[in-house]
Amino acid sequence: MELKCIIIDDEPLALGLMEGYVTKTDFLSLCGKYSSAVKAMAELNETKPDVIFIDIQMPDLNGLEFSKMIGGDKSKIIFTTAFEQYAVDGFKVNALDYLLKPISYPDFLQAANKALQWFELTNSAKTTPAEIGKEKKSIFVKTDYKLMQIELKNILYIEGLKDYVKIHLENEPNPILSLMSMKSLEDQLPEDKFIRVHRSFIVQPEKIKVIERNRIVFGKQYIPISDSYKDKFQEFLNEHALMGM
Numbered sequence: 001m002e003l004k005c006i007i008i009d010d011e012p013l014a015l016g017l018m019e020g021y022v023t024k025t026d027f028l029s030l031c032g033k034y035s036s037a038v039k040a041m042a043e044l045n046e047t048k049p050d051v052i053f054i055d056i057q058m059p060d061l062n063g064l065e066f067s068k069m070i071g072g073d074k075s076k077i078i079f080t081t082a083f084e085q086y087a088v089d090g091f092k093v094n095a096l097d098y099l100l101k102p103i104s105y106p107d108f109l110q111a112a113n114k115a116l117q118w119f120e121l122t123n124s125a126k127t128t129p130a131e132i133g134k135e136k137k138s139i140f141v142k143t144d145y146k147l148m149q150i151e152l153k154n155i156l157y158i159e160g161l162k163d164y165v166k167i168h169l170e171n172e173p174n175p176i177l178s179l180m181s182m183k184s185l186e187d188q189l190p191e192d193k194f195i196r197v198h199r200s201f202i203v204q205p206e207k208i209k210v211i212e213r214n215r216i217v218f219g220k221q222y223i224p225i226s227d228s229y230k231d232k233f234q235e236f237l238n239e240h241a242l243m244g245m
Helices: 011-022 036-044 064-068 084-092 105-125 182-186 227-239
Strands: 004-009 028-034 051-055 075-081 099-100 138-143 144-152 155-160 164-169 176-181 195-198 199-203 210-212 215-218 221-224
Touching: 004 011, 004 036, 004 105, 011 028, 011 051, 011 064, 011 105, 036 051, 036 064, 064 075, 075 105, 075 176, 084 138, 105 138, 105 144, 105 155, 138 176, 155 215, 195 227, 199 221, 221 227
Parallel strands: 004 028, 004 051, 051 075, 075 099
Antiparallel strands: 138 144, 155 164, 155 199, 164 176, 195 199, 210 215, 215 221
C-alpha cells in the first residue's frame, strides 16, 4: 500500500530532512512540500494527502490551527516540533503521532509505519463491492494511540463528551474512551442496528430491555430520549416490532 503525503515546515533544513526521509521510505509518496501552512491549505483539494507531516510552530497559521481546520477524517496528522509540551495538544486534535526534533530516521519510520497500519486496518474494515450484502460486524476506534477493534454486537450505547466518545460495552465495567466526534462514529455504525436518541447518546435497540418515562434503562444508567429524536426513535421501534412508548 502506498500513502501520499505532504510536508509543512517553515525551516528549510527541517523541510529538506523530512523530504529525504520520505524519499527513502518505499510506501510513502511525496505530493507536496510547503514552508507555509496557508499555501498547503490552498492546495489540499489538489494534493489529497493521506498523511501530513506538519510543524506546530509556524507564522500566520500554526500546525494545531491547521489540523483543527481540516479535521482528521481523510488526512492523518503527524506533528513535528522542537517542544515536547505540545504532545497533549496534538492528542486533543486527534494527531496520529508526534515527532520531537531533532528527528531521527528510525523515529520517522516508526511514525510512518503507524500511519500505514492505520490505513491498512481502516481499509480492511471498509465494505468492498464483493462484500455488499454482508453484515458489518465490527469497527476500529483509536484509543490511547492504538487502534482497537470493537464488535458491534457488544455495544450497549455510546455517550458523547465534547471531543470524546465513551463506548459502553456489554459485560465490561469500563467504557472505551476515544477522541472522535459522535457524528464520525455514527457514520460508521449500521443504521439498522443503532439509532441516536439524544445529542449525547446513540443506542443499540436490540440491547434495550426497559424504556421508562422517555428514558432508556441500562442497569443503573438512564438515557434520556430528547424531543428532537423521539419521533424517529418511535418509528424505529415500530418498524422493528418493539413495544411502543
